[in-house]
Amino acid sequence: MLASLIALDRTDGEGLSRQLFMQIRRLIERGRLKPGSRLPASRQLADDLGVGRNTVLLAYEQLGLEGYLDADGRRGTRVSEASRGFRGSHHGVAEDAGAIPSPHLSQTALRLMGVPRREETRSMTFLPGMPEVRQFPHDVWARLMRRAARQVASREALLGYAHYTGLPMLKEAILEHVALARGVVADMDQVMILSSAQAAQDLVARMLLDAGDVALHEEPGYAGMTAALAGVCAKTLPIRIDAAAPYLGLAGEESGAEIPRLIYSSPSHQFPTGRVMALDERLALLRYAQERDCFILEDDYDSEFHFSGAPLSSLQGLDRRGLVIYMGTFSKALNPGLRVAYLIVPKRLVEAAGRCLRNVGSVPSVTVQWALRDFLREGHFRSHVLRMNRLYRQRRDCLVEQLRAQASDWLLPVVPDGGIQLPAYFCGKAVGLDDRALLGAMQEAGMEGSALSSLYWSGRTETRHGLLLGFAASDEVAIRRGVGQLASLLCKMAP
Amino acid sequence: MLASLIALDRTDGEGLSRQLFMQIRRLIERGRLKPGSRLPASRQLADDLGVGRNTVLLAYEQLGLEGYLDADGRRGTRVSEASRGFRGSHHGVAEDAGAIPSPHLSQTALRLMGVPRREETRSMTFLPGMPEVRQFPHDVWARLMRRAARQVASREALLGYAHYTGLPMLKEAILEHVALARGVVADMDQVMILSSAQAAQDLVARMLLDAGDVALHEEPGYAGMTAALAGVCAKTLPIRIDAAAPYLGLAGEESGAEIPRLIYSSPSHQFPTGRVMALDERLALLRYAQERDCFILEDDYDSEFHFSGAPLSSLQGLDRRGLVIYMGTFSKALNPGLRVAYLIVPKRLVEAAGRCLRNVGSVPSVTVQWALRDFLREGHFRSHVLRMNRLYRQRRDCLVEQLRAQASDWLLPVVPDGGIQLPAYFCGKAVGLDDRALLGAMQEAGMEGSALSSLYWSGRTETRHGLLLGFAASDEVAIRRGVGQLASLLCKMAP
Numbered sequence A, B: 001m002l003a004s005l006i007a008l009d010r011t012d013g014e015g016l017s018r019q020l021f022m023q024i025r026r027l028i029e030r031g032r033l034k035p036g037s038r039l040p041a042s043r044q045l046a047d048d049l050g051v052g053r054n055t056v057l058l059a060y061e062q063l064g065l066e067g068y069l070d071a072d073g074r075r076g077t078r079v080s081e082a083s084r085g086f087r088g089s090h091h092g093v094a095e096d097a098g099a100i101p102s103p104h105l106s107q108t109a110l111r112l113m114g115v116p117r118r119e120e121t122r123s124m125t126f127l128p129g130m131p132e133v134r135q136f137p138h139d140v141w142a143r144l145m146r147r148a149a150r151q152v153a154s155r156e157a158l159l160g161y162a163h164y165t166g167l168p169m170l171k172e173a174i175l176e177h178v179a180l181a182r183g184v185v186a187d188m189d190q191v192m193i194l195s196s197a198q199a200a201q202d203l204v205a206r207m208l209l210d211a212g213d214v215a216l217h218e219e220p221g222y223a224g225m226t227a228a229l230a231g232v233c234a235k236t237l238p239i240r241i242d243a244a245a246p247y248l249g250l251a252g253e254e255s256g257a258e259i260p261r262l263i264y265s266s267p268s269h270q271f272p273t274g275r276v277m278a279l280d281e282r283l284a285l286l287r288y289a290q291e292r293d294c295f296i297l298e299d300d301y302d303s304e305f306h307f308s309g310a311p312l313s314s315l316q317g318l319d320r321r322g323l324v325i326y327m328g329t330f331s332k333a334l335n336p337g338l339r340v341a342y343l344i345v346p347k348r349l350v351e352a353a354g355r356c357l358r359n360v361g362s363v364p365s366v367t368v369q370w371a372l373r374d375f376l377r378e379g380h381f382r383s384h385v386l387r388m389n390r391l392y393r394q395r396r397d398c399l400v401e402q403l404r405a406q407a408s409d410w411l412l413p414v415v416p417d418g419g420i421q422l423p424a425y426f427c428g429k430a431v432g433l434d435d436r437a438l439l440g441a442m443q444e445a446g447m448e449g450s451a452l453s454s455l456y457w458s459g460r461t462e463t464r465h466g467l468l469l470g471f472a473a474s475d476e477v478a479i480r481r482g483v484g485q486l487a488s489l490l491c492k493m494a495p
Helices: A016-029 A042-049 A053-066 A082-089 A107-114 A138-153 A168-180 A195-209 A221-233 A279-293 A347-360 A364-379 A380-406 A435-444 A476-493 B014-027 B042-049 B055-066 B082-087 B108-112 B138-153 B168-182 B195-210 B223-231 B279-292 B347-360 B366-377 B382-404 B435-444 B476-493
Strands: A069-071 A076-079 A191-194 A214-219 A234-241 A264-266 A295-299 A326-331 A341-344 A412-415 A420-427 A466-470 B067-071 B077-079 B193-196 B214-219 B235-240 B261-265 B295-299 B324-330 B339-344 B411-413 B421-424 B466-470
Touching: A016 A053, A016 A082, A042 A053, A053 A069, A076 A347, A082 B279, A107 A221, A107 B195, A107 B347, A107 B411, A138 A364, A138 B138, A138 B279, A168 A191, A168 A326, A168 A341, A168 A364, A191 A195, A191 A347, A195 A221, A195 A264, A195 A295, A195 A326, A195 A341, A195 A347, A195 B108, A195 B347, A214 A221, A221 A234, A221 B223, A221 B235, A221 B347, A264 A279, A279 A295, A279 B082, A347 B108, A347 B195, A364 A380, A364 B366, A380 A412, A380 A420, A380 A476, A412 A466, A412 B235, A420 B324, A435 A466, A435 A476, A435 B067, B014 B055, B055 B067, B108 B223, B138 B366, B168 B193, B168 B324, B168 B339, B168 B366, B193 B195, B193 B347, B195 B295, B195 B324, B195 B339, B195 B347, B214 B223, B223 B295, B279 B295, B382 B411, B382 B421, B382 B476, B411 B466, B435 B466
Parallel strands: A214 A234, A214 A264, A264 A295, A295 A326, B214 B235, B214 B261, B261 B295, B295 B324
Antiparallel strands: A069 A076, A191 A341, A326 A341, A412 A420, A420 A466, B067 B077, B193 B339, B324 B339, B411 B421, B421 B466
């Protein structure tokens, strides 16, 4: 009797007829109800289950629609012939996870999985790349978001699929900002707005590189770019940042077949060393790229923050040949939760970048773009950055002072002139220590950081060990306490 | 005299010292100021220009920092030796656009550029894939966005780089929705939240396919998927939707080397034909995929809307073998401006999809995700969809009625049981007409639509001409007027 196989839960939010549908369906799928067998009349089953007849009728109707039941003329309803298919291999056997083969993945997936990235973390102490989000003007932002959501309401076209490279009004505001602050020279059509710098790097790599094409990447260098290049199976060669004036020696390392198609560079504040590229190197890099007609991806990730004088202008502003693709993000200047970054591509790449971006679909919400435009235009961006600049300078000073006072037996900090993090190289007693082991111990103690050695990605460069320490998201109390804990760990691991 | 080469604009928002810096820099770059030549003392230049001495000092300092000027002991400041680099090919010659070579693009870029996609448009009349965004509850959404922006303010970890596959709370709300409405069976870790369905398709293609790998795609079929497969240089073979029961014949078309790794399918409401896949076909598709261990991407793009009874459950709910990747979006049910879509991947793909998504970086804003969770949880989603369902049914009826009344000499509409668009095939006098020509004329007259023939992507399938017409974003007045205009165009083009 069918009713004995059914158990309805009257407290369940799911409707009774939906439950009944799902349970009969499962009985058919598992072969408990065989093809051709007749179901009780709806009135009968309703009585047996103590539910309204409509509940049963709705369930039968849906089962009929989905092909599980066939009407059988006046004689009622039968389990369908089509459901015989459940007796095949797919549903007939037990759901044995062991029998499910591991998936065949693409080279892209396998390579991406091979690039070490930070696991999710909740500690902000020394977290590199993390700004002080607690002091972001959340109330202002909340107000602008509400206003933006209302203002876009009457703009049907904006809410559709138009503007897949970003809202023109935000592009305009970004251009004003980067022209003034970074010396970037471009028109609006050259701006592409994306969900993240990671998406931007990925787009550039995919647009310019086929599998096996040569790319140059800084070593030590940003893992996000290492991943983007791995994702297109590029042949990636190192620019050895620990060498003197690494960008002057590019041509020397090249062999015939290895002319690059793309060079990644963070000239204003090299990640992770903080090194600033001098003018002669910038010009040499541009000339090198021009002679080989290869593009340069300029990552200008945190140059909003600078502690003495203005920052150096962008490489893009020196380019007259359409070689430089400029990349910026709001993750450092504002907060990473916004998920807005941008590319400014040379004129000759506008069409390709736009078409590729459309097909990659990494576009931020229209409301967020609108609110961000207002945030820039109404001066909130500038005043927040100014305020954070002062704060980060204090925190940098505090971190350097604490490292010198408490950890100078092991760590030699490099004092950056801007940005939100600094490298501290192993020295003295720490020489020979594995920075990944130290980082593991720090994470257990509730801190963060990056092991500098993990940013050497080629396996063919002499590796310097040390830590990359963020100072922007940790207040002075946290910095003092953190350095104290770090010093005791070092004391244990390298006494 | 230097001052005669400088023209400062005192009304410009850009500071005077910034203008001075940029102008001297340009003089050096263009060779008007030669390496080694001495600049006037700051006081002198300030007098000549009628500005404060500090203005000049700041400009000189920045020029020094950027390597354009060298201090020359007590004798002042000279143009640097490093600036000799500007005389090289990069800056020395005129900025002649003609001399800039066209860029070398990857196969990915070239193939993506070859897939025809809709150009940006402002007309909503008959625009396929477009919901009625004017009736979206913008005020509710604005309030939820403001609240969300405030609530995330105290959650530092959320605003960082954590949760790169989406906020757990939104994943939970999505799972509740799709379990109930679509019969999807999954755990939270299987949900991946992305910026768009386009990004989701792209991720799946990249994760599973190498260049040359075989994929099956519906024909006629969704251009977004055509692009995603083109982007990984897959060998794409057609599932001929115009055939009877196309999914029963999959194995028959296959030759030895062409075992697919991925099958794209829109079983609940095939794009663009609106065809619903019957149970026997669903089971055959699952069995086919299981025997070859290939994945199925189930695109469930608009099944929130159904006009008689409940919609068929998802294919994912029938899968016991980890074969089906389910894809949903909020673009149709709510509005495309949100830019939120999701994948629900089999357990065995969770790690790969998460790692790939992290490295692709196509993630929506944290605030938008939070607000969307509230929108789902507080019942706004359900009541909006119910309301739109009634509205879209009326609009479908109106469009069908108008087409039958005014355009039956040329167009045969297929009446869909749900969704937001319908195909209307050429018949009678329109046989032999090119649907792209008709679409061009419609666009000139301020309408939209898709030419069905442009959704035949293989070049090897007999093409049916006709229009895909959206009815959700056009009110009854617009529909009546639009069909009238369409009929007069047809009358001219195929009298």
